[in-house]
Amino acid sequence: MPQLIRITDPADPRIAPYCAVRERDLVGRDDHFIAEGEVVLQTLVQSERHQPVSLLLDEKRVDGLSAITNRLADEVPVYVASQAVLDGIVGFHIHRGILALGHRAPAPVPDALLAGLEGRALVVVLMGISNHDNLGGIFRNAAAFGADAILLDAQCCDPFYRKAIRVSVGNTLTLPHARLSPDDDVVALLEKYGFTAVSLSPNGEYRLAELKRPPRVAALLGTEGPGLDAAVLARTLTVRIPMAPGVDSLNVATTSGIVLHQLTQATGDE
Amino acid sequence: MPQLIRITDPADPRIAPYCAVRERDLVGRDDHFIAEGEVVLQTLVQSERHQPVSLLLDEKRVDGLSAITNRLADEVPVYVASQAVLDGIVGFHIHRGILALGHRAPAPVPDALLAGLEGRALVVVLMGISNHDNLGGIFRNAAAFGADAILLDAQCCDPFYRKAIRVSVGNTLTLPHARLSPDDDVVALLEKYGFTAVSLSPNGEYRLAELKRPPRVAALLGTEGPGLDAAVLARTLTVRIPMAPGVDSLNVATTSGIVLHQLTQATGDE
Known part of the structure; x- marks a missing residue:
């Protein structure tokens, strides 16, 4: 008591x-x-x-x-x-x-976090997500669709910030995540552990809806404005979500939900 | 000037x-x-x-x-x-x-709004969405995926509220929408105009990812807690988005993005 x-x-x-x-x-x-x-x-x-x-x-x-x-x-x-x-x-x-x-418990390092994931695995990589509502929303979606881990680059805001925890419905406390240092090469790290890196971009080569899930897959999301770095896009499989003419972008948390639904549901698994 | x-x-x-x-x-x-x-x-x-x-x-x-x-x-x-x-x-x-x-211009009545939609059409029906962030987010997603109209029940909040307009990125000003009166039977109204009504529900009969798009389709969304009325669910095609164990629900705006992506993209059109 x-x-x-x-x-x-x-x-x-x-x-x-x-x-x-x-x-x-x-x-x-x-x-x-x-x-x-x-x-x-x-x-x-x-x-x-x-x-x-x-x-x-x-x-x-x-x-x-x-x-x-x-x-x-x-x-x-x-x-x-x-x-x-x-x-x-x-x-x-x-x-x-x-x-x-x-x-808060000490955070794992990204390498150790990925090393601990076996077999079929789904990771979300966030780059430059500086809005706590969006960060919390992405954690909520990642938990809902059973993602195994989240990696955050050095520019992302803090998942332990009060509002991020609340919007995530507590999932920033439960979903394993690690912070990349500015020197980390996340694409190389994902390759090291056998992940296919899928980058979301308005000019992506493939339509998201065409994407079949690789067994080990990482979904990379950037900010709504500038998006992911060209250097990252050039080294990863790029996908787009086609939109109506004149509409520029979806909210990044909504995008994460659409991507995770496609990766976990639309390929026949439940 | x-x-x-x-x-x-x-x-x-x-x-x-x-x-x-x-x-x-x-x-x-x-x-x-x-x-x-x-x-x-x-x-x-x-x-x-x-x-x-x-x-x-x-x-x-x-x-x-x-x-x-x-x-x-x-x-x-x-x-x-x-x-x-x-x-x-x-x-x-x-x-x-x-x-x-x-x-604001006078709002159309729901009957007239649906009557004006020809051929292939996509409508979103919102019931009890009382949070302006969620309402604005749904309008943003509906515009992004080219929805033709939105119907709001009497319990939904006002799309012209400042925050709803802002979160929608202005789309509450452009996307045609109409307010149902408490006496309106929205399922009958949708049937009258040849729409297949698809209700989102955690216990829906079909997985969303299995859904093929009917040419005239309405997606019905309720609040995150109580969801859509049983009377509405009983008269419509119900679909679910399967989630990881222990996770109770997605945010309703995120859900709208996933549903609209499925209806507009995952069936082969672009």
Whole structure:
């Protein structure tokens, strides 16, 4: 059973990591992160890798969450506050009333992550995805279609940012992912482990719908504007999603869903 | 050439429709709407149906937008303000610096909209989509894949809400759509005009990837939680998108992109 600790002062030092959540998000939290909402909290509590450090709950939510909080280790404090104190702590009206501070496990290196994938495998490679909504949406889609891992280049934003976790419905906490360094040659790395690299591009050589799934496949996605580097496109199999005249692009998270559906469903597997 | 009118007082009555934009959005604007950003402004100025009433621009943006503003009728005022005055008017920092007030054309009725579609046609029917991001994202996808029209039930939110227009990249202003009344029987209406109605549901009878496109087809989408009504599912062809175990659903806008890709691309047409 967790300890319930009543907080009545928004300046209480015990809940300092929750103060002014948005401003602190911008500064960064080293190896900690904030999880919001019931589904994400449940994911964190069940995680075998990341650790809950503390919870901060609206007093009205405590009873309803007991099935989750009862799974916490005894030493994890559960801070409880009124809605008004809670809003004062975080700096805005937090209508879900459920926050947790988590400690993230060390990330694997890309080489080790790919080395651990056997046989039939599906990887998503993200380059320059700097919008947390899009990053979270892509993790959600990758989980939905059973992707095995995600690689992020150095320009991608942080999957442990609060909003990215929330939009991913907790999947940034569960789906294995690794960060490429600026010097990594991701195409060579994918080749080393036998992956066929498929790049999405408006001028891709093949229509996505024609694509048959290679057993080991990596889908590469870039930003909506500039897209993937020409050097990457030149070394990979390029596919396009044809669009109506005058429409310039799809949202990159939507694109990821279409690509993953094509790779996992449209070739006869279920 | 439009008239440029300098605004120095955020309380100037001429720019009242732009004051406290978010609060006014919540109240509603009758048959007016706010368009934001360059792409949406261009869409509005080119629209054959909706009319620009006025523009409000950051003084730094005026020169760069002359190709667009020169297309305006002489009587459309272009209000110009400094960034500080602009932020004071709208009530938050508006970094794009481009706003327009538009007047919306009367919406067609669903029967007339469907009656005007000939031959091969693709319609999207939305039921209970109350989130503006999702609604805007669906319009964006529908435009990208060349859908001919969208029908919205009485529970859907307003496609002319500022954020829905922005997320749709202006496509809520261009893609023909009509609002169903609570008494309308949309399945009967689709049948009347020869459409095959395809409902997305986690328990759908067929896999989406097996679906061959009927020449006249309507894709029905409900909310992520409760989904489409059982009464609608019972009268339509139901399809599912199989997902990895333990993952409950895709975002509805992403789902629309996957469905529209399947219907327009995966059956051999381009």
